[in-house]
Amino acid sequence: MLEFEPATILFTVINLLVLYLILRKLLFGRVNAVLEQRSALVKGKIAAAEDNNRQAEERKLQYERQLTDARHEGAKIVADAQSRAQRLYEDKMLQAEADAKRLRSAAEAQIATEREAMLRGARSEVAALALMAAAKVAERSMDGADDKALIDTFLSEVSEQA
Amino acid sequence: MLESFKESLVSALGNKTAFTIPVLGGIPVADSVVVTWIIMALLAALSLLLTRKLSVRSPGKVQTALEWAVQLLNDFVRSNLGAHWRPFAPWLGTVALYIGLSNLIGILGLTPPTKDISVTAALAIMSMLLIYGAQFRYNGLLGGLKKFAEPMPLLLPINLMEVAIRPLALCMRLFGNILGAFIIMEMLKFLVPVILPAVFSIYFDLFDGLIQTVVFVFLTTLFTGEGIQEET
Numbered sequence: 001m002l003e004f005e006p007a008t009i010l011f012t013v014i015n016l017l018v019l020y021l022i023l024r025k026l027l028f029g030r031v032n033a034v035l036e037q038r039s040a041l042v043k044g045k046i047a048a049a050e051d052n053n054r055q056a057e058e059r060k061l062q063y064e065r066q067l068t069d070a071r072h073e074g075a076k077i078v079a080d081a082q083s084r085a086q087r088l089y090e091d092k093m094l095q096a097e098a099d100a101k102r103l104r105s106a107a108e109a110q111i112a113t114e115r116e117a118m119l120r121g122a123r124s125e126v127a128a129l130a131l132m133a134a135a136k137v138a139e140r141s142m143d144g145a146d147d148k149a150l151i152d153t154f155l156s157e158v159s160e161q162a
Numbered sequence: 163m164l165e166s167f168k169e170s171l172v173s174a175l176g177n178k179t180a181f182t183i184p185v186l187g188g189i190p191v192a193d194s195v196v197v198t199w200i201i202m203a204l205l206a207a208l209s210l211l212l213t214r215k216l217s218v219r220s221p222g223k224v225q226t227a228l229e230w231a232v233q234l235l236n237d238f239v240r241s242n243l244g245a246h247w248r249p250f251a252p253w254l255g256t257v258a259l260y261i262g263l264s265n266l267i268g269i270l271g272l273t274p275p276t277k278d279i280s281v282t283a284a285l286a287i288m289s290m291l292l293i294y295g296a297q298f299r300y301n302g303l304l305g306g307l308k309k310f311a312e313p314m315p316l317l318l319p320i321n322l323m324e325v326a327i328r329p330l331a332l333c334m335r336l337f338g339n340i341l342g343a344f345i346i347m348e349m350l351k352f353l354v355p356v357i358l359p360a361v362f363s364i365y366f367d368l369f370d371g372l373i374q375t376v377v378f379v380f381l382t383t384l385f386t387g388e389g390i391q392e393e394t
Contacts, residue, residue, distance in 0.1 A: 012284035
């Protein structure tokens with residue numbers, strides 16, 4: 001019952017070593033390999049995900065910066081356009097005012113000329129009527145050059161008085 | 163009747179020789195060695211069968227259970243041995259599977275190899291080689307020797323005696339438990355042949371067998387860890 005059998009001890013040691021080699025290759029080796037591969041896979045996935053996140057964050061920042069830039073740009077363009085429009089408007093206004101002034105002075109000049117012409121016409125008309133009336137009074141025709149000069153002198157005296 | 167039981171019990175306690183190899187004046191091959199071969203064949207076949215289709219991305223139920231078991235072993239060994247755990251896990255796993263199956267194979271009517279003190283002696287010798295081999299492998303010759311003077315030089319004689327005591331205790335504990343369970347079961351079968359042996363078999367064959375497996379592997383791991391772990 002309690003006797004040690006050297007052959008059995010030796011056999012068992014050999015058996016254990018053989019069993020160890022078998023199980024290390026077929027059981028523990030394979031399962032550990034799978035476990036390691038999986039942990040490597042998970043690590044890789046996590047690293048890739050973190051990388052992606054960081055890239056996305058960077059891209060977001062970049063886009064935000066671009067958006068801000070674009071907004072500034074837009075505001076600047078609008079401001080430019082407004083100031084240009086303002087300047088253009090002022091130019092146009094000045095020009096229009098100048099035009100209006102010019103037109104008015106031209107119209108005034110024309111009115112003055114027309115008035116002159118009308119006055120002259122009216123004066124000659126009145127002179128003719130006066131001559132006719134004087135002829136009727138004097139019972140003779142007053143169409144000599146002397147008569148005419150006389151009437152003109154009279155009329156200019158009248159207009160100066162008026 | 164009692165006499166004949168005594169005789170049959172004593173003969174059952176002896177280690178029968180299955181056959182003798184007729185070289186060098188005859189090498190006896192004990193029953194326990196033959197049963198060990200059966201266990202080895204069983205474990206090898208099971209390993210081949212269970213690890214046929216391992217998948218990294220989509221493990222099946224069997225693979226998940228297998229991975230859980232191996233992970234359990236790895237975590238246990240790592241927590242006890244620290245940084246150098248890796249080469250020890252397969253050996254301790256092998257020992258655990260072998261002792262566990264040896265203790266349980268009595269259920270199938272085969273002689274448990276762990277009932278043979280030569281088998282448990284071999285197991286204990288391997289544990290001793292592992293414990294002190296690791297102590298010198300990871301601390302160097304001098305560091306390994308220094309380990310015997312820890313935690314204080316006063317304990318040097320005790321630590322040296324432990325080199326012999328540890329394997330002896332491992333060997334005797336396993337052998338004694340299995341033998342004791344075997345004797346109790348034989349007597350129970352003699353006294354009450356029905357029902358009761360089945361109930362007690364659950365404790366003595368299943369529970370005690372597994373407990374002794376855990377104890378043996380746990381102590382071996384603990385002692386190895388003591389030898390290689392840096393003092394913190």
